[in-house]
Amino acid sequence: MSVPSRPITKAVIPAAGLGTRFLPATKATPKEMLPVVDKPAIQYVVEEAVSAGLHDVLMVTGRNKRALEDHFDRNHELEQVLRAKGDHDRLARVRESSDLATMHYVRQGDPLGLGHAVLCAAGHVGDEPFAVLLGDDLVDPRDPLLARMARLQAERGGSVIALMEIDPAQTHLYGCAAAVPTTDDDTVRILDLVEKPEPGSAPSNLAVIGRYVLDPAVFEVLKKTEPGRGGEIQLTDALQRMATDPSLGGPVHGIVFRGRRYDTGDRAAYLQAVIRLACEREDLGPGLRRWLHDFVAADR
Ligand code: UTP
Numbered sequence: 001m002s003v004p005s006r007p008i009t010k011a012v013i014p015a016a017g018l019g020t021r022f023l024p025a026t027k028a029t030p031k032e033m034l035p036v037v038d039k040p041a042i043q044y045v046v047e048e049a050v051s052a053g054l055h056d057v058l059m060v061t062g063r064n065k066r067a068l069e070d071h072f073d074r075n076h077e078l079e080q081v082l083r084a085k086g087d088h089d090r091l092a093r094v095r096e097s098s099d100l101a102t103m104h105y106v107r108q109g110d111p112l113g114l115g116h117a118v119l120c121a122a123g124h125v126g127d128e129p130f131a132v133l134l135g136d137d138l139v140d141p142r143d144p145l146l147a148r149m150a151r152l153q154a155e156r157g158g159s160v161i162a163l164m165e166i167d168p169a170q171t172h173l174y175g176c177a178a179a180v181p182t183t184d185d186d187t188v189r190i191l192d193l194v195e196k197p198e199p200g201s202a203p204s205n206l207a208v209i210g211r212y213v214l215d216p217a218v219f220e221v222l223k224k225t226e227p228g229r230g231g232e233i234q235l236t237d238a239l240q241r242m243a244t245d246p247s248l249g250g251p252v253h254g255i256v257f258r259g260r261r262y263d264t265g266d267r268a269a270y271l272q273a274v275i276r277l278a279c280e281r282e283d284l285g286p287g288l289r290r291w292l293h294d295f296v297a298a299d300r
Contacts, residue, residue, distance in 0.1 A: 008129050008150050008213060009056055011049035014117035015042060015135035016062030016108040021265060031265055032135035033067045037278045040071060041264040043097050044138050050101050052146035054131055058104040058124045060117045065107065072103045113232025115222050122219040129153055132235075134210030136265035138273060143259025145211055152187060153213040158250025159242060161190065162211040162257050172199050174207035175236035179254055190243040190252040195229045195236040206254065208236060209261060217249025218242065 019031030026034075032042040042059075049057055061068050075094060082091040108120045118132055131146060139145050149160045163177055175195045179188035192203060212235070221238040228234040243252040262273030275292070278284045 006128055007053075007154060008131055009054060010125055010128070010130045011046075011052075011054040011057045012060065012118060012121040012125065012130055012132045013042070013045055013049070013057060013135045014060045014108075014114055014132065015068060016060050016065075016111055016117050017114075017136070017265075018062075018111050019136075019265065021267060022270075028064060030061075030064050030068055030135075033071065034264065034270065036138065036262075036264060036270075036273055037281065037284070039097075041138060042068060042135050043071070043100075044141075045133050045135055046072070046097075046100050046103075048139055048141065048146060049131065049133055051141065051144070052131070052150060054146075055101050056104070057101045058106060058121050059135070060108050060120050061105055062108050062111055065105065069103075069105060072097050072100070074098045111232075113227065113230075113234055115225055115233035115235040115238050118214075118235055119219060119222040119233070122216075125216060125219075127216050129159075129213060129215055132210075132212040132214060136263065137210030138262040138264055139211065139257075140260035140262075143257070143261075145255065145257050145259065146213075148186075149211060149213045149255050152184075152253060152255060156251065156253055157215070158246070159215045159218065159239065159252045160213040161239065161252060161254050162209045163188070163206040163254040164209050164257050164261065166205050166207045168202065168205045169199075171202035171205060171207065172196055174209075175234075176202040176204060177206045177208065177254055178203035179206055182253070186256050186258075188254045188256060190239075190254050193236050193240040193243055195234045195240075206256065209257065211257075212239075215242075215249035221248055 015032040019026035022031045033040045046057055106120050108117050153160045175193055176197050177190050178192040179190050182189055218238055221241050225233055225238045228237045242248045263269040264273055278288050
């Protein structure tokens, strides 16, 4: 059944996690500020929200929030120096992040989990569907996912999550979905979700990745969600309740994403993202590819 829904306008970006996998780099710097080539990871995420038409961005920040806020604010002193030098290219790049979107911030006092971070957005979001983009998860701009999710949510109502087919040996690292096909090739209906299932017990190899379009009913469900895996309030647990009881905000669908995605919260995946994106850059790519080729050859 098709349930028309209001178009989404707001994006919520949780960026308050401790980033323990990246210590000590993340001792005084949020992991979302780590550079991917020459832009912090979080800027790619805000750019993605804006290209899907979401200009109202709420960032959920924690300790060390200063760097995140400063990055999306003007830096008049730096701009003045670059202007005086006539360095218009760098000036434009410095201005880019402050001109991107209307930024809002809310503080998550304690990092009690992703579900709790999303709940911190309730006051700003109100009673309308909204997008959630994890601040450490990059989706290649050439493979637009969020706009597709928003379209599906507008057609079918309820909530939409993003899924990727993964190696079954990796399912214990992700939220995993039990799902059935729909009439759309890339879309499934979610029947159940499990956060980081024990090895061998995952319902499928469909893993939840960091993009969501959520019905606002999620806030009431989150308020009643007890801490789960790792003692954290898990968004997956709230979505599991919504998927198994459609009276809680409608159905939950999943888009099976087959494009390029980089998990910058994981050290190996972060390094791969930096190398891959740098190799594809006109200014850096040719030299870096040659060097990589020689480096790998010399190591044999
Ligand atoms: P992760 O589970 O990857 O974040 O959360 P983490 O806890 O920072 O990482 P590690 O495992 O200790 O290295 C996914 C996203 O949710 C945010 C994180 O900032 C990240 O963007 N998050 C997580 C919050 O905003 N608040 C939380 O309490 C937990």
